[in-house]
Amino acid sequence: MLIVLNNLKSHYEIEQLTRMFTKELTVVYGTREQQAENQDMLYVNRQGEDVFAELSLNGKVYAGTAKADEDEDKMMLDVCAVLYKMYTQAFDKKLAWGMLTGVRPVRLMRNLCKKYGDIEPVKDIFKNRYFVTDEKIKLCSDIYKLQKNITDSCQPNDYSLYISVPFCPTRCSYCSFVSVGSTNASKLMEQYVEKLCEEIKYTAQTAKEAKLNLKTIYIGGGTPTAVSAEQLRRIMQTVKDNFDLSAIKEYTVEAGRPDCTTKEKLQIIKELGADRVSINPQTFSDEVLKAIGRRHTHADFVECYETAKEMGFKSINTDLIAGLPLDTVEGFEKSLKGCIELGAENITVHTLTLKRASNIVTGNQNNSYADVEQMLAKNALLAENGYVPYYMYRQKATLQSLENVGFSQPCHESLYNIYIMEEIQTIISCGAGGVTKVVGPNGELKRIYNYKYPTEYVKDFDTILKRKDEVTEVCRQFGFLND
Ligand code: SF4
Known part of the structure; x- marks a missing residue:
């Protein structure tokens, strides 16, 4: 579909909204007359006091008008509301999250609650302005209420530490993360671990200088257990030697893949202070596991899970994905029941996202996806x-524009997941692909990027340390260093 915009400054909101209905689109600025006729086209034209929108699709024409406004954000909200109504008619579908395209609906709800001083008018805005369904409003408000004590108790000087280990045994077909296959990367992995340990030590020093207080640690990836037991021990020993683990509230290690998470590695994780692990089945069907390129079976997952359980971790998370190729609504239900029967303290239900760099998309795999909305039901x-439900986020290109939700048994909510998704606490990241986010006292956010790929990270490591120095500088700007 062609989107033609005239007398508008930005196309971002319109493009994001349109992508939830159709993926194939091109945006140009100009007048309708400059475009070829007889094609599916949305024309949005600001003229005088109004913004006119006209959609031509499959030979039918739909039209609507919004008020022009000096406040561009407000005007775009009104334009998108007009477009959403037109799209629901033209494509004959409504979306559970209505016209909301953002990644963090709970944060939006929190900000609006601050503005209006109460949740009831905010629910009304979600329903009547953004067209969110009652079911999703309830999900969002339940999470908002559960998180409130946690978000309210965050102090400006608090921070969490994220450590990235961007290696995996094989690449899952739906994945677009910057993770390197571990099978042929032993030299790179060794160089990486060495540099990572250096960065962890430097970070401890930086955080001390910036007068920050560590609250949680998360070692993620990739799959941190893709490195050898000895390398994992080195990383975690470096953390233990350089940070005061007695003062933290939570320490998680992603042990996501049962095909590289051995008993020895789980013992190291436990011994060196982590109290939470994530062991991810994704599905309980071996057929589906094979279709998505995971090298383990359901039985491997159960064995790994039971081993971790026997070791006495405080919380174990299990990730599931709704909408995987070959999966069915019944199959998904079976996986969900399986995780519940195992007694996992956390169950995170993701909705499949068709990421542009994933093998599913680049390989043009012609999959049919079962009704993911029924799965989530x-x-x-x-x-x-x-x-x-205790945390939630959405991603672009998720099936039916649905969400990912973390569920928890009472008192097992992962604090780190809330901090990172709600962007309410500083996160200092180490390793390739890591992004440090320093959160200011009024919610301002400053991002400092590490290199994306492990090869660049190892090669230009001095730059990584220099960027860490910016953390102290930003903390100074935010006033954390003033006594
Ligand atoms: S385990 Fe996770 S990071 Fe690794 S390839 Fe699979 S989805 Fe990607």
Whole structure:
């Protein structure tokens, strides 16, 4: 579809909204007359007091008008509301999140609650202005209420530490993360671990100078257990030697892949202070696991999970994905029930996202996806079994524009997941692909990027350390260093 914009400054909101209905689109600025006729086209033209929108699709024409406004953000909100109504008619579909395109609906709700001083008018805005369904408004407000004590108790000087290990045994077909296959990367992995340990030590020093207080640690990736047991021990020993673990509230290691998470590695994780691990089945079907390029079976997952359980970790998270190729609504329900029966303290239900760099998309794999909305409706089983939703985020290109939700047994909510998704606490990141986010006292956010790929990270490591120095500088700007 062609989008033609006239007398408008930006196309971002219109493009994001349109992508939830159709993926193939081109945006140009100009007048309608400059475009070829007989094609599917949205024309948005600001003229005088009004913004006119006209959609020609499959030989039918839909039209609407919004008020022009000096406040561009407000005007775009009104334009998108007009477009959303036109699209629901033209494409004959409504979206559960209505016209909301953002990644963080709970944060939006929190900010609006601050503005209006109460949640009721905010629910009304979600329903009547953004066209969100009652079911999603309830999900969002339940999470907002559960998080409130946690978000309110964050102090400006608090921070969490994220450590990235961007290696995996094989690449899952839906993945677009910057993770390197570990099978042929032993030299790179060794160089990486060495530099990572240096960065961890430097970060401890930086955080001390910036007068920050460590609250949680998260070692993620990739799959941190893709490195050898000895390398994992070195990374975690460096953390232990350089940070005061007695003062932190949570320490997680992603042990996501049962095909590289051995008993020895789980023991190291436990011994060196982590109290939470994530062991991810994704699905309980071996057929689906094979279709997505995971090298392990369901039985491997259960064995790995039971081993971790016996070791006495405080919380174990299990990730599931709704909408995987070959999966069915019944298959998804079986996976969900399986995680509940195992007694996992956290169950995170992702909705499949068709990321542009993933093998599913680049390989043009012609999959048919079961009704993912029906799959997510099975999440009701979690509430029936005492789980509560505690964090949520959305991604671009997710099937049916749905969401990812973390569910938890009471008192097992992962603080790190809340901090990172709500962007309410500083996160200092180490390793390739890491992004440090320093959060100021009024919610301002300053991002400092590490290199994306492990090869660049190892090669130009001096730059990584120099960028760490910026953390102290930003903390100074935010006033953390003033006594
Ligand atoms: S384990 Fe995770 S990071 Fe690794 S390839 Fe699979 S989805 Fe990507």
